[in-house]
Amino acid sequence: MYTTRWIAPSNIAIVKYWGKFDHQIPANPSLSFTLTHSHTDTKLTVIESKTTQNDDPTLEVFYDGISKPEFQPKILKFLQAILNEYPWLKGKLLKIETKNTFPHSSGIASSASGMAALACCIEDLHATYFVGQPFRWHKASESARLGSGSACRSVYGGFVQWGHSSDGEGSDFFATPVQEVHPNFKTIYDYILILDSGEKSVSSTVGHSLMKNHPYASHRFKQGKENTVKLKAILKTGDWRRFIELMESEALTLHAMMMTSTPPFILMKPKTLEAIQKIWQFRQTTNLPIGFTLDAGANLHLIFTADALEAVEQKLLPEVQYLCEQNTIIKDLIGRGPFKAD
Ligand code: DP6
Numbered sequence: 001m002y003t004t005r006w007i008a009p010s011n012i013a014i015v016k017y018w019g020k021f022d023h024q025i026p027a028n029p030s031l032s033f034t035l036t037h038s039h040t041d042t043k044l045t046v047i048e049s050k051t052t053q054n055d056d057p058t059l060e061v062f063y064d065g066i067s068k069p070e071f072q073p074k075i076l077k078f079l080q081a082i083l084n085e086y087p088w089l090k091g092k093l094l095k096i097e098t099k100n101t102f103p104h105s106s107g108i109a110s111s112a113s114g115m116a117a118l119a120c121c122i123e124d125l126h127a128t129y130f131v132g133q134p135f136r137w138h139k140a141s142e143s144a145r146l147g148s149g150s151a152c153r154s155v156y157g158g159f160v161q162w163g164h165s166s167d168g169e170g171s172d173f174f175a176t177p178v179q180e181v182h183p184n185f186k187t188i189y190d191y192i193l194i195l196d197s198g199e200k201s202v203s204s205t206v207g208h209s210l211m212k213n214h215p216y217a218s219h220r221f222k223q224g225k226e227n228t229v230k231l232k233a234i235l236k237t238g239d240w241r242r243f244i245e246l247m248e249s250e251a252l253t254l255h256a257m258m259m260t261s262t263p264p265f266i267l268m269k270p271k272t273l274e275a276i277q278k279i280w281q282f283r284q285t286t287n288l289p290i291g292f293t294l295d296a297g298a299n300l301h302l303i304f305t306a307d308a309l310e311a312v313e314q315k316l317l318p319e320v321q322y323l324c325e326q327n328t329i330i331k332d333l334i335g336r337g338p339f340k341a342d
Pocket of ligand 1 (some may be wrong): 205241
């Protein structure tokens with residue numbers, strides 16, 4: 001019996017991954033930063049089972065101590081995708097005990113942190129017990145990608161790129177950390193305004209397939225490629241205005257893609273638009289580096305640096321908190337990436 005436990009945070013994309021080809025190859029590169037508090041904590045126990053070495057692994061999955069057979073198909077599909085890399089998984093019984101620090105309804109990507117945590121657990125057991133070699137972060141990222149694209153970015157801390165870009169950097173197979181980041185962006189916050197928790201966001205399966213035959217697909221993929229290179233230049237120079245302009249354009253383009261797909265989806269709610277107006281007004285009057293991004297849902301991610309922290313806490317939050325369900329705001333910030341627990 002082998003066991004390990006890893007904690008992996010979720011991430012928030014500034015340049016969005018929206019559209020993919022077979023084998024989880026992204027249609028354009030994406031760039032995110034990894035969070036700190038919104039994470040998945042996963043304990044993996046690998047047990048020799050009575051099945052033969054050629055069989056797929058079998059699973060027992062517990063979320064917060066409660067058996068979750070409904071999680072099995074997605075995890076099994078993930079394990080089948082990584083069996084070539086980790087053949088010792090064949091015929092084993094895997095007990096997965098997992099929990100998140102954030103609510104399911106928050107719009108924080110639990111598949112990103114969940115698949116990253118599991119990929120790190122498997123690479124760790126591989127390195128420690130099966131081959132006796134150092135932990136390979138790029139392999140953990142590559143496996144995580146096969147579970148969920150955005151998960152490959154959660155294997156690293158700080159700002160992270162996934163997908164090759166025209167400057168010759170990045171890979172479609174695994175994520176890589178962005179090396180040059182100006183001190184302005186070293187501490188960056190993500191406060192998630194829970195504007196509509198009941199709302200169903202577009203699932204990633206539906207979302208990515210919307211880009212197949214989308215009338216604006218080729219332009220969008222080109223824009224995503226250009227924005228990745230532009231964003232890295234901005235991260236180097238520390239230009240906050242351009243960062244916000246690019247980030248908000250990416251978020252609104254993501255939603256524009258959904259609104260103009262067949263069938264169309266409108267995921268923003270009246271409160272999302274109200275909160276955006278408040279943020280824009282606040283930025284205009286204070287001139288502070290505060291902007292927003294959105295994922296495939298209604299909740300708004302308020303993104304700002306340390307310079308704006310006091311003003312956000314004291315002046316902006318009182319203006320937007322009443323819009324949030326039960327006044328809920330999840331407060332997070334950039335972090336260092338996954339780590340082994342215990
Ligand atoms: C809008 O990574 O969830 O959050 O690869 O199908 O699991 P799959 O998709 P997923 O898509 C994330 C979409 C997004 C943008 C992003 O995180 O880049």
